[in-house]
Amino acid sequence: MTTSTPGGTTSTQRTRLTPEQRRSQLLDLGVRLLATRSLDELSIDLLAEEAGISRGLLYHYFGNKHDFHEAVVRRAADDLIAQTAPPVDGEPMVRLTTSLTAYVDYVSANYEGYLSLVKAAAGGNETLREIYEEAREALNGRVFRPDAQSEIVPDTPATRLVVRGWSAMTEELVLSWIADPSGLTRDELLEVLASSLLAIMATVPGLPES
Amino acid sequence: MTTSTPGGTTSTQRTRLTPEQRRSQLLDLGVRLLATRSLDELSIDLLAEEAGISRGLLYHYFGNKHDFHEAVVRRAADDLIAQTAPPVDGEPMVRLTTSLTAYVDYVSANYEGYLSLVKAAAGGNETLREIYEEAREALNGRVFRPDAQSEIVPDTPATRLVVRGWSAMTEELVLSWIADPSGLTRDELLEVLASSLLAIMATVPGLPES
DNA sequence: TCACTCTATTGACGCATTTTCAATAACGGA
DNA sequence: TCCGTTATTGAAAATGCGTCAATAGAGTGA
Numbered sequence: 001m002t003t004s005t006p007g008g009t010t011s012t013q014r015t016r017l018t019p020e021q022r023r024s025q026l027l028d029l030g031v032r033l034l035a036t037r038s039l040d041e042l043s044i045d046l047l048a049e050e051a052g053i054s055r056g057l058l059y060h061y062f063g064n065k066h067d068f069h070e071a072v073v074r075r076a077a078d079d080l081i082a083q084t085a086p087p088v089d090g091e092p093m094v095r096l097t098t099s100l101t102a103y104v105d106y107v108s109a110n111y112e113g114y115l116s117l118v119k120a121a122a123g124g125n126e127t128l129r130e131i132y133e134e135a136r137e138a139l140n141g142r143v144f145r146p147d148a149q150s151e152i153v154p155d156t157p158a159t160r161l162v163v164r165g166w167s168a169m170t171e172e173l174v175l176s177w178i179a180d181p182s183g184l185t186r187d188e189l190l191e192v193l194a195s196s197l198l199a200i201m202a203t204v205p206g207l208p209e210s
Numbered sequence: 211m212t213t214s215t216p217g218g219t220t221s222t223q224r225t226r227l228t229p230e231q232r233r234s235q236l237l238d239l240g241v242r243l244l245a246t247r248s249l250d251e252l253s254i255d256l257l258a259e260e261a262g263i264s265r266g267l268l269y270h271y272f273g274n275k276h277d278f279h280e281a282v283v284r285r286a287a288d289d290l291i292a293q294t295a296p297p298v299d300g301e302p303m304v305r306l307t308t309s310l311t312a313y314v315d316y317v318s319a320n321y322e323g324y325l326s327l328v329k330a331a332a333g334g335n336e337t338l339r340e341i342y343e344e345a346r347e348a349l350n351g352r353v354f355r356p357d358a359q360s361e362i363v364p365d366t367p368a369t370r371l372v373v374r375g376w377s378a379m380t381e382e383l384v385l386s387w388i389a390d391p392s393g394l395t396r397d398e399l400l401e402v403l404a405s406s407l408l409a410i411m412a413t414v415p416g417l418p419e420s
Numbered sequence: 421t422c423a424c425t426c427t428a429t430t431g432a433c434g435c436a437t438t439t440t441c442a443a444t445a446a447c448g449g450a
Numbered sequence: 451t452c453c454g455t456t457a458t459t460g461a462a463a464a465t466g467c468g469t470c471a472a473t474a475g476a477g478t479g480a
Contacts, residue, residue: 055430173375440464449454
């Protein structure tokens with residue numbers, strides 16, 4: 001004799017949203033929660049409670065915990081790329097500076113979102129790393145110019161490598177600076193970032209004069 | 211009727227080690243296994259099987275899975291610091307170069323161990339990050355000189371920040387270079403790393419002439 | 421205003437993995 | 451050779467992920 005009355009005495013009050021609203025809510029929440037915790041420190045229980053939903057609903061929208069994480073990271077990455085797009089034309093260095101400024105301001109404004117992205121990259125599986133790599137590549141690619149000779153940096157294996165390094169430095173600098181801005185103003189930070197790209201490039205052996 | 215004969219027919223053969231030996235074995239194994247998997251992809255079952263022990267024993271030595279992870283990361287960090295210690299005296303730049311060389315060679319030789327350290331840092335909880343921070347700090351500190359005026363870089367908030375950035379670049383460059391060494395020889399890489407530290411420092415505003 | 425349909429949402433169950441703990445057996449000393 | 455200490459075990463409890471049939475909001479047509 002199986003009494004099947006889910007809910008029991010106190011019938012729970014449901015709030016029914018459109019799929020897009022719910023999905024969006026969950027992703028936003030995920031970005032926030034995953035900025036400070038790692039994935040396995042985040043229980044579905046907590047997530048569901050914070051969102052005010054049942055555990056089951058998460059599985060309706062995202063297949064499982066990892067897929068959810070992936071979706072969260074992808075949202076953070078897309079957001080980053082979209083909001084830091086460089087201007088289509090102008091002087092190369094001006095374009096770079098503009099893009100850099102947008103990057104610094106974006107990370108300042110979306111510290112949590114950016115952290116969930118970065119953390120996922122190092123800690124996570126192949127897919128997560130790919131999402132991060134893609135975002136990183138999109139940012140790095142702005143340093144090179146597919147067209148014309150107006151590129152800031154010549155495109156060789158060595159410079160590709162070094163730009164990766166500069167990119168890592170930029171990320172670390174911006175995150176650390178936000179955590180403790182004493183020592184540099186925002187503009188000084190930007191100046192250091194832009195100048196150091198050129199300065200570092202000058203140390204790479206065997207490059208044609210720019 | 212509860213037959214309580216653990217082991218059943220085939221009595222298992224135990225190998226009894228001293229606590230230090232066992233701890234060491236488990237940590238080494240952990241470093242190796244966590245280089246390619248993330249913590250939740252590593253089951254205690256697998257770990258126990260690889261080590262040739264029962265699941266229970268792991269909990270005797272390390273309280274739980276996370277504590278084990280922490281111990282693994284701490285070992286990797288200690289190892290790194292010990293093996294890349296700079297010479298006690300000599301020209302500042304020579305000491306730096308020596309230490310840098312040791313760093314590059316260490317990461318080359320211990321790619322897996324270094325990866326478990328780095329992955330843990332970014333992906334993990336507060337404690338893990340602290341362990342990484344500590345190691346990073348120990349490495350960065352070598353750029354500054356607590357004594358005398360023979361320091362390579364003056365010690366100010368701004369330079370502290372920038373050295374962090376340079377350090378992140380170094381890590382990224384070395385890891386990427388190991389993954390794909392085309393483009394630069396080992397010596398060229400070292401040259402780029404050392405020179406770029408100076409080059410980047412030159413871009414920091416408001417520093418006394420060195 | 422009232423069925424009626426569609427589907428967002430739920431809660432309990434099944435399963436895998438972690439964690440606990442009393443029982444067991446290897447080693448060293450007398 | 452016996453004995454005590456403690457490294458080690460295995461089974462059972464606890465915890466957390468994932469599934470699924472059942473439930474209830476919200477719009478629609480009469």
